[in-house]
Amino acid sequence: MAASRDDFVIAIRSAFIKKGNKQRFSLIGLIFFSxxxxxxxxxxxxxTNYLKITLNEIVYRSSFIVSIPEKKIQDLSxxxxxxxxxYNDYLLVKEKIKILQSKKYNTQFLEEENKxxxxxxxxxIYNSEELVAKxxxxxNSPFLKSIIVNKGSKDNVKLGxxxxxxxxxxxxxxxxxxxTSRVLLISDLNSKIPVGIEPGNIQSILTxxxxxxxxxxxxxxxxxxxxxxxVYTSGSGGLFKPGIPIGTYYQETEESxxxxxxxxxxxxxxxxxxxxxxxxxx
Amino acid sequence: xxxxxxxxIGNTFLLYLPLLLLFISVFNEFDFNYLNYQYFSFNFPFIxxxxxxxxxxxxxxxxxxFIAGMFNDAVLGFPIGISSLTYLIICGFAAYLRNITLRxxxxxxWLYFLFTxxxxxxxxxxxxxxxxxxxxxxxxxxxxxxxxxxxYYIFAYIFDIYRKILLRIKV
Numbered sequence: 001m002a003a004s005r006d007d008f009v010i011a012i013r014s015a016f017i018k019k020g021n022k023q024r025f026s027l028i029g030l031i032f033f034s035x036x037x038x039x040x041x042x043x044x045x046x047x048t049n050y051l052k053i054t055l056n057e058i059v060y061r062s063s064f065i066v067s068i069p070e071k072k073i074q075d076l077s078x079x080x081x082x083x084x085x086x087y088n089d090y091l092l093v094k095e096k097i098k099i100l101q102s103k104k105y106n107t108q109f110l111e112e113e114n115k116x117x118x119x120x121x122x123x124x125i126y127n128s129e130e131l132v133a134k135x136x137x138x139x140n141s142p143f144l145k146s147i148i149v150n151k152g153s154k155d156n157v158k159l160g161x162x163x164x165x166x167x168x169x170x171x172x173x174x175x176x177x178x179x180t181s182r183v184l185l186i187s188d189l190n191s192k193i194p195v196g197i198e199p200g201n202i203q204s205i206l207t208x209x210x211x212x213x214x215x216x217x218x219x220x221x222x223x224x225x226x227x228x229x230x231v232y233t234s235g236s237g238g239l240f241k242p243g244i245p246i247g248t249y250y251q252e253t254e255e256s257x258x259x260x261x262x263x264x265x266x267x268x269x270x271x272x273x274x275x276x277x278x279x280x281x282x
Numbered sequence: 283x284x285x286x287x288x289x290x291i292g293n294t295f296l297l298y299l300p301l302l303l304l305f306i307s308v309f310n311e312f313d314f315n316y317l318n319y320q321y322f323s324f325n326f327p328f329i330x331x332x333x334x335x336x337x338x339x340x341x342x343x344x345x346x347x348f349i350a351g352m353f354n355d356a357v358l359g360f361p362i363g364i365s366s367l368t369y370l371i372i373c374g375f376a377a378y379l380r381n382i383t384l385r386x387x388x389x390x391x392w393l394y395f396l397f398t399x400x401x402x403x404x405x406x407x408x409x410x411x412x413x414x415x416x417x418x419x420x421x422x423x424x425x426x427x428x429x430x431x432x433x434y435y436i437f438a439y440i441f442d443i444y445r446k447i448l449l450r451i452k453v
Contacts (some may be wrong), residue, residue, distance in 0.1 A: 007382070010381075011378055011381040011382050012378060012433070013379050014377070016374055016377070025345075027344055027370060027373055027377065030344055030345070030348045030366070030370050031367060031370045031371070033348070034348070034351070034363040034364075034366040034367035034370060035367060036363075037362055037366070038361060038362075038364060038367065038409065039362040040412065041361040041363060042361070042413060046360060051362065052356070052362050055308050055352060055353070055356045056356050057355050058356075059309070059356035060356070062309055062353075062355075063309040063310065063357050066306055066309040066310045067309070069311050070310055075430055125302055126325070137357065144358055144359050144416075145358070146359050173357065174359075182359050189374070189417040189418065189419055190417050210419040210422060238426065242443075264289060273391030
């Protein structure tokens, strides 16, 4: 019994403490170093923050270069799919254009009317600054849904900026480095966005599911929402301006939670707009 | 014959190919996630690190594994040090198995690998969720563990062939 315990101790000691053949570091030393780094990250020690920013700058660029062959294969497969679907897409687009053209004039009128009414009631008007950024890394990791864009603090990117694909919300900036930034996508489990659902201006919170859609949370039980209602940002909390379209709402079954299908295809982002808003009184 | 092959560019490439693969896989995260099969993903660095730590640790080296972990954290947006710790835990388990094994068997290694990745992922999950308050879908992790475990057998078989080539040319 004692001999087998000794064997165990010797095997453990040999595995963790002794430096192996041609090894500069012992395993246990590096494990303690990793734990130390984690603790320093947790308490936001300045040196680890600088280390992180430097590492991010190097890694994001390198990762972009290393990912080029995989991206090319992915693009090629998407192109082939597109070619096969071209006729069906054409018919769909033709139909959509017809509908949109009829809506366009209506929208223009409503926009002007909205501006006039806001002036009348002395409501805030939102000024926005836009910045177009290229998506460097889009990893679709099983753990975190985020992308890296090629704009950072040198381009005046700020934490919390809204990230749009055309006019649809796709995420917010959660990490800013010197020339790159990380955007947490709205599909991530950690993303929580105050939203309003139209018609009815029903206030709620949109959370990511970690997949391709989102879900509505903290909704009162007696409220019923029609399928295909549109989900917009509500502007609560002041981070985003109200009215940025996000997706359409639907409930699969009575028991299941409410799903939001995003307007933007989050796995196909190539260029995005980083937008900051500020409120000004009339 | 073997000395003739030593120190050529080809041999150096062969020798460092697993290390190169490790860095490419952490930079690129190639896990076929873009196929969009629900829950299908696997952790190639885990397979690579476990196999080479078990069979021939000097090919990768603890220092490089530590650095690869830091790069992986930067790519995934995790707190710096978490992947390094996970990778080094895998190295520790592999080194322990190496020390106690007299007659290596792929099936035993395979089962031990399952235990190792379960432990390593538990540490990873515990730190991310409880220590850093990052929400993670544990079904995704479970899928990742299962596919990593299943694919280990195939990759280990390929690496065995590769290791035999290395032994033959004595690099």
